[in-house]
Amino acid sequence: MSFLSPTLRLENLSTQPIMTQDHVPEDQRYNKQNIVAQWCVPINGKMYRIELEHGTTSGRRMIWVNGREVLRRDWMFKLVGEDTFHIDQSRCIIRVDPAPGFKYEYSLYIDGKSHEQYTEDVARQYRLWLSTCHSSSTSDTPPQEYRIMLKLDTLSLYVNDDLRQEESVFVHGGTDTKFMLQDTEFVLQARSSGNKLDGIVHTLLANGVPVPEAKIQEIMQEPVSILQT
Incomplete structure (x- = not known):
């Protein structure tokens, strides 16, 4: 005789990783306290706020644009590297590089240019x-x-x-x-x-x-x- 309820029996338990946030609504996934880097970028006359969540313990990496999730990776065992996404046909890359003292450096590139260079070019336009x-x-x-x-x-x-x-x-x-x-x-x-x-x-x-x-x-x-x- 099983003391488990019908929904808790072993054959009914999920085999998928519980680290994923697919079941959590987007507005609840966004947490300002989890943001480690942010940039403001003008693209085609519009301003975009790009934010990065870099979970060094959870292995989760998320990118938000104006509060909307555009990229999410769970179970990222490699904490450095780069992720690519697009905003209004512009190719954006966020790079995560190691820095001294167990820190990380976060860089944003838009259409092959650094955030600073891209902003200077846009300012002239x-x-x-x-x-x-x-x-x-x-x-x-x-x-x-x-x-x-x-x-x-x-x-x-x-x-x-x-x-x-x-x-x-x-x-x-x-x-x-x-x-x-x-x-x-x-x-x-x-x-x-x-x-x-x-x-x-x-x-x-x-x-x-x-x-x-x-x-x-x-x-x-x-x-x-x-x-x-």
Whole structure:
């Protein structure tokens, strides 16, 4: 006579490793405390937060992009190496290398370039402005922060990662592109600088007031490259 319940009998027990997290919902698998390295990367006008979980005792390696799991490896007995994944057709590689003192160094590469080099190249391809808008309809509405990016080669305009379809109007000396965010009217001006080196100068106005241009590096999160395990 068996003292086990029908569901606990040996023939009903799973033979699969219990280390896997397949049975755990994705939102419960994500734990900020397990992240050992993170980067912020601009790809095609959108900002992506890449995070790495490196379980040196569990053997689990997970990669998250904007809080979504894109790669997971269980039972990784080799703690160093590299993993490849893609973001919007860009090939990304995270490398795990040994460092002195039983530590690990984590590096990110995008399209064959290091995170630092890739960011510098992208910074030359975009113009960036940061603006905070307040709604005049109700005082209970919290202010909204906007990240406005202009891709210079295609003149694509992105607002908080969303591609905008706005028409440019020819004016004296260049073009104006108008769009509304909450109750604020924005005008993106494109004017000739008068010399070949500077080319076209882009200025963003919010209700007629110039918005200071920001640097992409200013909104990047510094990567945690070397951590104690």
